[in-house]
Amino acid sequence: MSPPLRQLALQFAAVVAVLSLAWPYYGIRGEALPWAGVVLAIGAAAFLLAALTRQPWWWQTMHALFAPLAWAVAQLQIDPGWFLAAAILLLLVYRGALSGQVPLYLSNxxxxxxxxxxxxxxxxxxxxxxxxxxxxxxxxxxxxxxxxxxxxxxxxxxxxxxxxxxxxxxxxxxxxxxxxxxxxxxxxxxxxxxxxxxxxxxxxxxxxxxxxxxxxxxxxxxxxxxxxxxxxxxxxxxxxxxxxxxxx
The missing domain is CATH 3.40.50.150 (Vaccinia Virus protein VP39)
Structure with missing residues (x-):
C-alpha cells in the first residue's frame, strides 16, 4: 500500500472503530451523538493506530488533529467554494508534495x-x-x-x-x-x-x-x-x- 493510502486507511479505521461503538451506545439511549466528543475520540484512536504502526511523528500529529480540526472548521459554515479555491492554490504551489511526497523546501x-x-x-x-x-x-x-x-x-x-x-x-x-x-x-x-x-x-x-x-x-x-x-x-x-x- 502506498504511503498516502496507508494514512487514509489508518484514519478510516479510526473513524469506523469509534462510530461502531458510539452509534449503538447513543442509539440505544435515544440520544444524539455528541460530535465534539466523538471527533476527539476519533483523533485519539487515529493517533494510537499511527503510533502502533510506527508512523513518523508528523503523521501521528496529523492523525490526532485531522478529525477535530475538520469538525471545528465545519462549524464555521464556510462557503465550499473557498475550500475549492484553497485546494487549487495548494496544488499550484505544492504539487510536488501531493504527487511525489516532496514538500517545497527553499534552500538558504x-x-x-x-x-x-x-x-x-x-x-x-x-x-x-x-x-x-x-x-x-x-x-x-x-x-x-x-x-x-x-x-x-x-x-x-x-x-x-x-x-x-x-x-x-x-x-x-x-x-x-x-x-x-x-x-x-x-x-x-x-x-x-x-x-x-x-x-x-x-x-x-x-x-x-x-x-x-x-x-x-x-x-x-x-x-x-x-x-x-x-x-x-x-x-x-x-x-x-x-x-x-x-x-x-
Whole structure:
C-alpha cells in the first residue's frame, strides 16, 4: 500500500472503530451523538493506530488533529467554494508534495554559498537543480559563476512561474516547468536536489544511469539510502544543513 493510502486507511479505521461503538451506545439511549466528543475520540484512536504502526511523528500529529480540526472548521459554515479555491492554490504551489511526497523546501543563502565552493572551476559548467522551487539556489550561483549555465526544474505551476520571473535577466540561468524524472542528466556536471527521503533511492538510480563519469550529485539534508557519500559538507546555518556529495 502506498504511503498516502496507508494514512487514509489508518484514519478510516479510526473513524469506523469509534462510530461502531458510539452509534449503538447513543442509539440505544435515544440520544444524539455528541460530535465534539466523538471527533476527539476519533483523533485519539487515529493517533494510537499511527503510533502502533510506527508512523513518523508528523503523521501521528496529523492523525490526532485531522478529525477535530475538520469538525471545528465545519462549524464555521464556510462557503465550499473557498475550500475549492484553497485546494487549487495548494496544488499550484505544492504539487510536488501531493504527487511525489516532496514538500517545497527553499534552500538558504548559506547553502548557495557552500554549493558555490563545491562547483568545479572549469568554464562551461552545467548545473541542474531538481525541484528548484523559486530558484533560491540558482540565482545566487548564476551571479557567482557567470561562466557556468544553471537549469532548474520545477513541477508546481505557480512556484515555477514565480521562480521564472525571479530568474529573468540572468542569461546563464533558466527555470523549466517539468518533472525531475523526465529531465535528462547526461550533459550535467553537477546535479543538486533538496527533496525528501522518499525519492532518494530512485533518484540515485537515475543519476547512476544517466550522469557521466566524474560528475557530482549533491543532496541537501537527505542522504541516499545505503550509499556512502564521498563527502559530507556541514553548511553551518541555523538548520544545521548537510550536503551529501556523491561522485559518479
Amino acid at each position: 543563502r548559506e547553502t548557495a554559498d557552500a554549493l558555490a565552493e563545491l562547483l568545479p572551476a572549469h568554464p562551461g559548467l552545467r548545473v541542474v537543480d531538481l525541484g528548484a522551487g523559486l530558484g533560491s539556489v540558482l540565482r545566487p550561483l548564476a551571479a557567482a559563476r557567470p561562466d557556468a549555465h544553471f537549469v532548474g526544474v520545477e513541477n508546481a505551476p505557480l512556484t515555477w512561474l514565480a521562480g521564472r520571473l525571479l530568474c529573468l535577466g540572468r542569461r546563464n540561468c533558466e527555470l523549466r516547468w517539468g518533472s525531475l524524472w523526465q529531465t535528462p542528466l547526461a550533459d550535467c556536471d553537477v546535479v543538486y536536489a533538496f527533496l525528501s527521503p522518499v525519492p532518494m533511492a530512485a533518484l540515485w538510480e537515475k543519476a547512476k544511469a544517466e550522469m557521466k563519469p566524474g560528475s557530482l550529485f549533491i543532496s541537501n539534508s537527505f542522504p541516499v539510502p545505503t550509499v556512502e557519500p564521498n563527502a559530507i559538507v556541514e553548511v553551518g546555518d541555523g538548520r544545521a544543513t548537510r550536503l551529501y556529495c556523491y561522485r559518479r
